[in-house]
Amino acid sequence: MEIIVITSPDAVPGEAVVISELLDSGAANRVHLRRPYASAQEMGKLIEAVPQRLYGKLSVHSHFDLAIRYGLGGIHLNSHYSEIPAGFSGLISRSCHSLADIENAMQEDYVFLSPVFDSISKPGYESKFSNMSLYIANRFYCGKIMALGGITPEKLLPLQDIGFAGAAMLGCVWSAFLSGHINSFISNLICIRRQLNI
Template identity: 30%
Template sequence: MIVLSNPTIIANEINVIHSLFEEGLQLFHVRKPDYSIKEMISFIAQINPEFRQQLVLHSHHELIENFKINRIHFTEEKRKKYNLEKYKNRDIHLSTSTHSITDFNALAPEFEYAFLSPVYPSISKENYFPETDLLEAIKNRTNTATKLIALGGINAENIEKTLTAGFDNIALLGTIWNTENTIKNFKSCQEIVLSYLQ
């Protein structure tokens, strides 16, 4: 299971991130689109080094060397402009974002997994709704080299339906950060995912 950071500052955020890892979080996407490189350095530096291998950087990819991070994420826009050759034959895990099954199917095999979103109306972004029924659309999946991760409006009530439809795993954002029950929500979702994927 994957959790994305809130795009803006959240009170007690670093402590929450540590708690999520301690509860068994697999991967944490550091998505802070407006952070300067200085702000990003300060943010990552506060995260316990033992969890660095589970961090995925969405921006300021050059910091992977400084912090010994080996995972980077490309937005759809960056993926289309970027030459992935520089990451070939290096121990770096690549992921990306997609918004249609057609784009997902066309991904290069270098991508370990990709988000497909929004599956449901977003919890964190107002007025951000699916334009197509992605649960139906993934019946046309042909790319099996890249894991397909559901993002957008995912919560404990719809995880099972999402995985049954054919997604390989889920990613959480609003369910984690738009609540006072962050850890409780995480554990509820984790329990469902683990029982389904076992």
């Protein structure tokens, strides 16, 4: 089971250090740089603040030319950036908000399905999926669906039982960082991953 962390949509001081710690420690397998209002220059500065050895574990949600320039490992397609740049050979992902959306994203390497649980970062954004529908979808689209929305380390076991290929975290990570508890969060996530053998 893969663990993906998505950056806060707004710049967070010190986030490059957190990104590095998450990846170097093995707490996360990949980090998605999602900064919808950032310029290419601002995104480039964030990328350059992360050690180059980790570039293959980064995906961008915008300014796809940066993925080629820096040799990043992935791009995330969306309504504003829907074209795969020529020459890009890394991972391709997309967000889906219904089971029907997944059918239209079969060419991608993986998809985020959200919200699987009620969102942490978007209050009022509630899950509309039953466990049975998620179980069936994961059997049908084996190995492609990453759970997103309301994900915390404590929810990894039920996600594993349902059959998700992975989980993406956003709100719980940056809440822990901003409250000064990121080190204990990372330790807890690593501990849970070891317990679940993921």
